[in-house]
Amino acid sequence: MILNWKNSGRISFSINYDFWLLSIILIAVISRLWQIGFQEPWLDELSTLQVSDPTLTFKETDTLIMTREGFPHLYFLSLKILSGIFGHSIVIARLFSFFFGILTIYYCYKLAKLLWSQQAGYIAAFLMTFNDFHLFYSQEGRCY
Numbered sequence: 001m002i003l004n005w006k007n008s009g010r011i012s013f014s015i016n017y018d019f020w021l022l023s024i025i026l027i028a029v030i031s032r033l034w035q036i037g038f039q040e041p042w043l044d045e046l047s048t049l050q051v052s053d054p055t056l057t058f059k060e061t062d063t064l065i066m067t068r069e070g071f072p073h074l075y076f077l078s079l080k081i082l083s084g085i086f087g088h089s090i091v092i093a094r095l096f097s098f099f100f101g102i103l104t105i106y107y108c109y110k111l112a113k114l115l116w117s118q119q120a121g122y123i124a125a126f127l128m129t130f131n132d133f134h135l136f137y138s139q140e141g142r143c144y
Helices: 019-033 043-051 058-068 073-086 090-115 118-129 132-138
Strands: 002-005 011-014
Touching: 019 090, 019 118, 019 132, 043 058, 043 073, 043 090, 058 073, 073 090, 090 118, 090 132
Parallel strands: none
Antiparallel strands: 002 011
């Protein structure tokens, strides 16, 4: 956001945005939210739901993570807190992965722009948006 001071004594605001990046991210959001709750949860997602159950104590959650999962605690504890706030369902678990999938596309753009050019950033973000593996894992309630 840019603040402009004019001689008339009025302050005007103008918002600079990147049309192409916003378009790519909008397509990514739509494609990842499309039927996010359509499939039934599979075994690993059910394990995630069991470990991140908000009714469990943190000690019980820690015990489940240490005995069943080979992943770090941060994902499950964050999902446990979100499940306590928004409800404990497979859609919330998948939305958590969706959020980080969209962030990945944005930071892929930023990295390619930093290393090469803005056009390379657009191409990288576009390719990540339509990458089948990235799309699949952005709709899955697991930490990988």
